[in-house]
Amino acid sequence: MLVSETGKVWMNGTLVDLAQAKVSVLAHTLHYGVGVFEGIRGYPTPKGGVIFRLRDHVKRLMISAKVYRMPIPYSEDEIVDAIVSTQAANDVYPSYIRPVVYRDGPALGVKNLTTKVSLAIAAVPAKKYLGEKSDNGIRAKISPFRKAHSDSLPSLAKANGNYLGGYLAGTDASQDGYEEAILLDSNGFVAEGTGENIFLVRGGVLYTPSSEGDILLGITRDSVIRIAQDLGFRVVEKMLSVGELLTADEAFFAGTYAEIAPIREISHYILGNGKPGPMTRDIQDVFYKTVHGEEPRYADWLHPVPPIAKPVARAARR
Numbered sequence: 001m002l003v004s005e006t007g008k009v010w011m012n013g014t015l016v017d018l019a020q021a022k023v024s025v026l027a028h029t030l031h032y033g034v035g036v037f038e039g040i041r042g043y044p045t046p047k048g049g050v051i052f053r054l055r056d057h058v059k060r061l062m063i064s065a066k067v068y069r070m071p072i073p074y075s076e077d078e079i080v081d082a083i084v085s086t087q088a089a090n091d092v093y094p095s096y097i098r099p100v101v102y103r104d105g106p107a108l109g110v111k112n113l114t115t116k117v118s119l120a121i122a123a124v125p126a127k128k129y130l131g132e133k134s135d136n137g138i139r140a141k142i143s144p145f146r147k148a149h150s151d152s153l154p155s156l157a158k159a160n161g162n163y164l165g166g167y168l169a170g171t172d173a174s175q176d177g178y179e180e181a182i183l184l185d186s187n188g189f190v191a192e193g194t195g196e197n198i199f200l201v202r203g204g205v206l207y208t209p210s211s212e213g214d215i216l217l218g219i220t221r222d223s224v225i226r227i228a229q230d231l232g233f234r235v236v237e238k239m240l241s242v243g244e245l246l247t248a249d250e251a252f253f254a255g256t257y258a259e260i261a262p263i264r265e266i267s268h269y270i271l272g273n274g275k276p277g278p279m280t281r282d283i284q285d286v287f288y289k290t291v292h293g294e295e296p297r298y299a300d301w302l303h304p305v306p307p308i309a310k311p312v313a314r315a316a317r318r
């Protein structure tokens with residue numbers, strides 16, 4: 001993902017130029033990976049800009065921060081407002097919004113509870129995480145790197161350090177020519193992608209790894225389950241084996257940055273006829289209509305972003 005080199009960043013209460021948004025090289029988070037963050041999308045709609053499921057993302061950020069004993073010095077409402085004002089100041093759609101909570105040091109010592117906890121928020125132009133053609137199907141590799149067990153790193157927290165495993169898996173998959181990796185958990189059940197949850201279709205039923213597994217409880221995952229049920233599909237959350245994965249009729253990733261990305265091939269096994277399947281297409285269709293404000297049923301998932309007041313030219317004096 002390339003990030004724009006301009007734009008405004010909200011940092012501890014003030015909007016500053018990206019070039020001015022700096023942290024110390026001795027920041028605790030930089031050395032130990034102890035930080036938490038969110039990935040959120042802004043979309044254009046006929047009624048103006050919106051942020052998808054903003055409050056749910058802020059709630060998850062606060063849970064992640066609690067797991068890692070990082071008291072965020074702002075309330076839920078203040079963080080919601082800060083994200084809206086960052087999005088409004090950058091005024092770019094579709095956008096990817098990245099709030100990050102970190103200890104900005106200087107502190108050299110792992111068990112740190114005293115260094116200041118900071119919040120920064122960036123909003124940059126969004127691309128597709130899995131490539132501009134990912135809506136039409138991607139190739140994924142089952143990774144040799146396993147997802148860390150929640151006994152070690154609680155998977156419900158979206159923590160910076162959790163992504164070391166995703167980095168190993170994702171870079172291995174891309175060096176082998178795949179668009180994404182699928183990580184198994186420590187028992188060999190299907191967990192998730194590097195930045196997405198995963199869904200399978202078998203015999204007309206939609207399956208996704210159970211929330212009891214070592215997965216991040218994705219907000220897109222939750223949206224997909226609701227949309228699929230409303231479409232009349234049966235949705236089953238359970239532990240899924242590699243055999244079930246490789247012989248699925250359809251599969252797709254679901255995540256904020258990846259959106260809904262059909263998987264056409266997994267580790268050289270072609271799924272179905274190698275094209276996005278009908279259930280995937282139905283869900284994708286409702287999802288994209290929803291985020292673009294064309295599906296009134298899920299309108300309460302869209303948080304409006306008021307445009308920033310443009311300076312009004314004074315009426316000419318007579």
Ligand code: PMP
Binds near residue numbers: 194215217220256257
């Ligand atoms: N799993 C992981 C590891 C992720 O990083 C993400 C992206 N946040 C997801 C799943 C999907 O979560 P969401 O739909 O909330 O973006």
